[in-house]
Amino acid sequence: xxxxxxxxxxxxxxxxxxxxxxxxxxxxxxxLIKKIIGFSFMDSAIFLFLTSEGYIGxxxxxxxxxDGSMPASAFVDPIxxxxxxxxxxxxxxxxxxxxxxxxxLYQRYHTLDLDEIAQLVRKEGEK
Amino acid sequence: xxxxxxxxFFSIIGSLLSASIAFILPRKRARHFTLLILGLDVLSGxxxxxRIILLNAGPFVFQMGHFPMPWGNVIRCGVxxxxxxxxxxxxxxxxxxxxxxxxxxLSEKNRESLSCAIVLLLITALLAQxxxxxxxxxxVFLEIMTLTACALIVLRDSGRALMAGMRxxxxxxxxxxxxxxxxxxLYSLTGHLLMEPLHxxxxxxxxxxxxxxxxxxxxxxxxxxxxxKSALFPFHSWVPDAYSSALPSSNAILSSLVSKGYILLLLKxxxxxxxxxxxxxxxxxxxxxxxxxxxLVVGSLEALRTTHFLRMIAxxxxxxxxxxxxxxALGAGLGYRAALFHLCVHAAAKSLLFLSADMLQRVSENRxxxxxxxxxxxxxxxxxxxxTIAAFSMVGLPFTGGLISKLLLGEAALSHSxxxxxxxxxxxxxxxxxxxxxxxxxxxxxxxxxPETTGPVPSVRVGGTPLLACCTLAxxxxxxxxxxxxxxxxxxxxxxxx
Amino acid sequence: xxxxxxxxxxxxxxxLQEPSPAPSPLSEAHLLEHAKAIREEEAAFxxxxxxxHQVSLHIYRILSVCAALLIILLMLWGVMDLPVFGxxxxxxxxxxxxxxxxxxxxxxxxxxxxxxxxLDYRAFDTLGESNxxxxxxxxxxxxxxxxxxxxxxxxxAVDSDSFVRxxxxxxxxxxxxxxxxxxxxxxxxxxxxxxxxGFSGGAVMGSALILYRCAYxxxxxxxxxxxxxxxxxxxxxxxxxxLSKAYSFxxxxxxxxxxISTGTPGSILSxxxxxxxxxxxxxxxxxxxxxxxxxxxxxxx
Numbered sequence: 001x002x003x004x005x006x007x008x009x010x011x012x013x014x015x016x017x018x019x020x021x022x023x024x025x026x027x028x029x030x031x032l033i034k035k036i037i038g039f040s041f042m043d044s045a046i047f048l049f050l051t052s053e054g055y056i057g058x059x060x061x062x063x064x065x066x067d068g069s070m071p072a073s074a075f076v077d078p079i080x081x082x083x084x085x086x087x088x089x090x091x092x093x094x095x096x097x098x099x100x101x102x103x104x105l106y107q108r109y110h111t112l113d114l115d116e117i118a119q120l121v122r123k124e125g126e127k
Numbered sequence: 128x129x130x131x132x133x134x135x136f137f138s139i140i141g142s143l144l145s146a147s148i149a150f151i152l153p154r155k156r157a158r159h160f161t162l163l164i165l166g167l168d169v170l171s172g173x174x175x176x177x178r179i180i181l182l183n184a185g186p187f188v189f190q191m192g193h194f195p196m197p198w199g200n201v202i203r204c205g206v207x208x209x210x211x212x213x214x215x216x217x218x219x220x221x222x223x224x225x226x227x228x229x230x231x232x233l234s235e236k237n238r239e240s241l242s243c244a245i246v247l248l249l250i251t252a253l254l255a256q257x258x259x260x261x262x263x264x265x266x267v268f269l270e271i272m273t274l275t276a277c278a279l280i281v282l283r284d285s286g287r288a289l290m291a292g293m294r295x296x297x298x299x300x301x302x303x304x305x306x307x308x309x310x311x312x313l314y315s316l317t318g319h320l321l322m323e324p325l326h327x328x329x330x331x332x333x334x335x336x337x338x339x340x341x342x343x344x345x346x347x348x349x350x351x352x353x354x355x356k357s358a359l360f361p362f363h364s365w366v367p368d369a370y371s372s373a374l375p376s377s378n379a380i381l382s383s384l385v386s387k388g389y390i391l392l393l394l395k396x397x398x399x400x401x402x403x404x405x406x407x408x409x410x411x412x413x414x415x416x417x418x419x420x421x422x423l424v425v426g427s428l429e430a431l432r433t434t435h436f437l438r439m440i441a442x443x444x445x446x447x448x449x450x451x452x453x454x455x456a457l458g459a460g461l462g463y464r465a466a467l468f469h470l471c472v473h474a475a476a477k478s479l480l481f482l483s484a485d486m487l488q489r490v491s492e493n494r495x496x497x498x499x500x501x502x503x504x505x506x507x508x509x510x511x512x513x514x515t516i517a518a519f520s521m522v523g524l525p526f527t528g529g530l531i532s533k534l535l536l537g538e539a540a541l542s543h544s545x546x547x548x549x550x551x552x553x554x555x556x557x558x559x560x561x562x563x564x565x566x567x568x569x570x571x572x573x574x575x576x577x578p579e580t581t582g583p584v585p586s587v588r589v590g591g592t593p594l595l596a597c598c599t600l601a602x603x604x605x606x607x608x609x610x611x612x613x614x615x616x617x618x619x620x621x622x623x624x625x
Numbered sequence: 626x627x628x629x630x631x632x633x634x635x636x637x638x639x640x641l642q643e644p645s646p647a648p649s650p651l652s653e654a655h656l657l658e659h660a661k662a663i664r665e666e667e668a669a670f671x672x673x674x675x676x677x678h679q680v681s682l683h684i685y686r687i688l689s690v691c692a693a694l695l696i697i698l699l700m701l702w703g704v705m706d707l708p709v710f711g712x713x714x715x716x717x718x719x720x721x722x723x724x725x726x727x728x729x730x731x732x733x734x735x736x737x738x739x740x741x742x743x744l745d746y747r748a749f750d751t752l753g754e755s756n757x758x759x760x761x762x763x764x765x766x767x768x769x770x771x772x773x774x775x776x777x778x779x780x781x782a783v784d785s786d787s788f789v790r791x792x793x794x795x796x797x798x799x800x801x802x803x804x805x806x807x808x809x810x811x812x813x814x815x816x817x818x819x820x821x822x823g824f825s826g827g828a829v830m831g832s833a834l835i836l837y838r839c840a841y842x843x844x845x846x847x848x849x850x851x852x853x854x855x856x857x858x859x860x861x862x863x864x865x866x867x868l869s870k871a872y873s874f875x876x877x878x879x880x881x882x883x884x885i886s887t888g889t890p891g892s893i894l895s896x897x898x899x900x901x902x903x904x905x906x907x908x909x910x911x912x913x914x915x916x917x918x919x920x921x922x923x924x925x926x
Contacts, residue, residue: 005705005706005709006701006705008709008710009704009705009707009709009710010710011710012704012707012710013701016697016700016701016704017697017701019304019308019697019700020693020694020696020697020700021693021697022304023301023304023305023693023696024689024690024692024693024696026297026300026301026304027297027298027301028685028689028692029689032293035297039300039304042300042304043304046304046307046308046311049308049311050311050314052710053311053314053315053707053708055710055711056711056712056713056714057711057712061820062725062726062737062738062739063736063737063738063819063820064729064730064736064737064738064890065736065891066736066889066890066891067890067891068730068731068890071727072723072726072727075726075738077714077719077722078722078725078726078729078738078739078742079314079320079721079722079725079742080314081739081742082739082742082743082747082750083263083311083314085739085743085822085824086263086267086743086750086751086754087307088824089754089755089757089758089824089910090267090270090754090757092758092761093270093274093757093758093760093761094270094273094274094296094300094761096761096765096917097274097277097278097296097761097764097765097768098293098296098300099921100764100765100768100769100920100921101277101281101289101292101293101296101768102293103768103769103921104289104768104769105286105289105290105293108286108289109286114290114293114294117286117290118290120286121286121287121290124286124287125287128878128879128880133875133878133879136871136874136875136878140867140871140874143752143756143867144864144867144868146756146759147759147859147860147863147864147867148860148864150759150763150856150859150860151856151857151860189878190874190877190878191748191749191874191877191878192745192746192748192749192873192874192877192878193732193873193876193877193883194732194746194877197720197721198721198724198725198746199746199747199877200746200747200748200749200750202749237770238767241763241766241767242767244763245760245763245764245767248756248759248760248763251756255753261749261750263747263750264749264750264753267750267753267754267757268753270757271753271756271757271760274757274760274761274764275760275763275764277764278760278763278764278767281764281767281768282767312704312707315707315708316707316708316718317718318714318715318717318718318719318720318721318722319718319720319721320721324720324721328717328718331717337706338706340702340703340706341703341704341706341707343703344699344700344703344704
């Protein structure tokens with residue numbers, strides 16, 4: 001196994017580790033707020049990964065001078081920046097929806113534990 | 128660019144604009160406006176299909192902007208996309224029209240214009256998925272579908288609906304995250320986001336023999352991500368709760384359209400981006416085969432066990448998604464064609480099941496246990512007949528589209544190795560047998576006379592639109608049987624151009 | 626408190642039902658002892674239950690950690706052959722970005738090459754993205770808007786009126802609000818000339834509005850930002866965005882000349898449609914952020 005590759009690509013490796021943590025928290029944790037935090041981790045990890053993929057050493061942000069004098073080889077890759085922008089907006093929108101669902105669930109059942117809520121819903125249904 | 132080649136673009140942008148307009152319209156106008164826009168979408172899809180078939184035209188590309196591929200975004204349309212772009216809005220039109228009575232019973236008036244905006248956003252996202260030629264555009268519109276589908280689930284304000292919505296969001300976000308990671312990894316390997324350039328880069332990489340591991344992981348991530356989102360077993364836990372607690376129009380839209388959008392995207396990725404050879408080489412089809420076969424059996428078994436009417440239909444959905452994925456797993460040519468045909472059959476029949484189930488429950492004092500619905504079809508014969516036709520289609524009886532799709536799946540299975548063929552055919556047989564057990568049992572119960580009906584039958588004032596919508600879907604389910612040959616030719620042609 | 630059917634309970638019930646003329650210290654102590662014994666028994670019972678519960682919780686946690694490790698290791702193994710960080714990339718993978726960087730200024734007109742990319746080359750994605758925000762706003766409105774009969778109000782301990790009319794906050798808000806708004810507008814208007822754009826500028830403007838609302842309360846902000854305002858702003862901005870981009874897509878696909886010119890790079894009125902689109906996006910994001918805050922806080926504007 002090429003472990004030195006892992007060290008060289010340490011940002012990507014860190015992003016993958018964060019992604020894994022976020023994914024399992026989102027899926028397996030029972031607390032609703034922690035699920036949302038896990039989702040936030042997961043998305044931030046993807047953005048970190050994307051940004052680290054676009055970076056090229058020694059180059060600067062893609063803001064051109066008005067006379068267009070800077071060569072294309074002076075800039076990092078602009079595509080990941082645009083993708084991250086879109087991703088952040090999507091992430092914010094989804095977080096807003098999940099939080100409003102959490103607020104309504106807490107209003108109704110006074111607990112943040114999804115398993116307890118499932119039990120209470122089942123009891124409601126049996127009545 | 129010929130005039131009718133602008134139709135895909137107009138339908139996407141038109142639906143998008145109308146979503147913003149429906150947001151501010153008052154309730155009744157928003158409702159009529161939504162039906163109008165959906166009708167226009169159907170018409171434009173039909174017109175497009177007609178033109179393409181008449182002129183024998185090949186697939187064309189519509190540039191979204193002044194720059195060609197791969198620098199600018201494009202959408203692509205062939206005969207298959209045109210067909211789906213007329214079929215899906217038609218199913219949605221029937222679902223929205225037939226769901227009007229229950230929507231009117233919702234507590235507040237301003238929820239209705241919000242729900243119209245949400246439905247229009249959903250159809251925009253679905254159309255964009257059908258026509259799109261770019262992975263990241265697909266991801267963005269995928270997220271619109273996720274958000275709007277969750278909003279449709281929580282439209283009914285009950286505790287169970289809220290919890291189902293939460294479960295739905297959690298699983299869907301897991302799927303989106305996996306899918307996005309796959310896109311990001313693919314971008315870092317190839318530097319492209321549009322599908323055709325991706326295909327050439329991936330071919331070059333696999334021929335050079337490098338990055339085989341990464342490509343396998345990417346394919347697995349995208350596949351699992353989309354399987355999680357479309358509720359394939361074992362990621363189906365939100366399905367029974369969601370379908371038993373949402374409004375009937377939401378159920379119809381969710382079960383027949385939303386999961387289909389994801390499956391279509393997966394098909395597009397297999398055909399246009401990776402190619403079947405790479406899928407075979409990475410053994411992802413084995414994974415799909417495992418999940419789909421287990422889903423077939425488990426879904427049918429659970430449907431047999433449950434006593435709740437809507438949950439039974441929900442579990443049969445799980446099994447039917449298994450059928451479609453079985454077609455995907457059985458591969459290029461026959462398998463894909465079978466998957467597409469069953470996609471259409473399921474879309475028509477499942478929405479009809481949910482919509483007529485709601486009507487049958489209304490004439491039975493809104494009971495939800497199956498046993499309490501004895502004689503419901505006698506009280507409301509038209510909707511009982513619709514439910515029966517839809518059930519027959521799900522089982523696969525003659526004169527309904529379901530028979531053709533089962534035959535196609537069997538044919539696709541036989542074209543494989545012996546082990547795969549035997550296991551698939553056994554699972555198909557078992558699942559069909561279980562389907563017969565619980566669907567026919569329910570049909571018999573619905574039509575048997577109820578000795579306990581005393582007094583007047585609760586009169587249900589149902590307007591013409593729900594009746595018309597349900598009858599249209601019933602006719603569609605039967606028509607899929609009689610029009611199977613031309614449709615299959617269309618699908619084969621469309622897949623070759625896909 | 627669960628009352629079980631134990632002997633102690635029966636004794637207690639019996640002793641309570643006996644008519645006692647006056648509460649004597651002995652019987653009070655007796656009752657207290659009984660109550661303590663019952664509590665101890667209950668505690669023993671529930672601790673047994675929680676013990677099983679705790680063990681299953683531990684197992685669940687360990688399994689979750691194992692699942693996370695498995696996923697992480699699998700993916701790390703898979704992605705180790707990606708291009709190395711920070712090195713020059715293979716020119717074959719840079720076909721698309723090379724054109725964005727070299728021809729972006731002439732074709733798009735904006736000196737911010739990323740703005741060129743998201744609002745000109747790949748504008749369809751950004752159109753979809755604004756509608757993701759709109760879809761989320763619809764869904765949150767559906768869930769949290771105050772219905773006619775009950776107030777859907779988050780039952781948080783903080784009563785939002787407790788910091789309204791707080792003089793320090795109001796003084797600070799009075800100074801910061803115009804500055805924040807100006808800064809947000811600057812980011813929006815300069816989105817095509819430097820780092821910035823509609824999304825980031827809109828977020829800053831939205832936060833300015835939220836600060837004002839926190840300091841002065843709903844009574845002050847409701848007159849100028851009501852539900853109608855939100856509907857009007859969102860609908861018109863989205864329609865403008867969709868229509869202008871539709872014009873751009875239509876003329877591009879059909880090969881028709883578009884009358885929108887890119888102007889001189891570097892001046893404020895340049896880059897074709899990018900400036901108006903940034904303004905539209907800024908308005909959408911600003912009103913949506915503010916709407917989210919109002920809905921979460923009170924359930925109404």
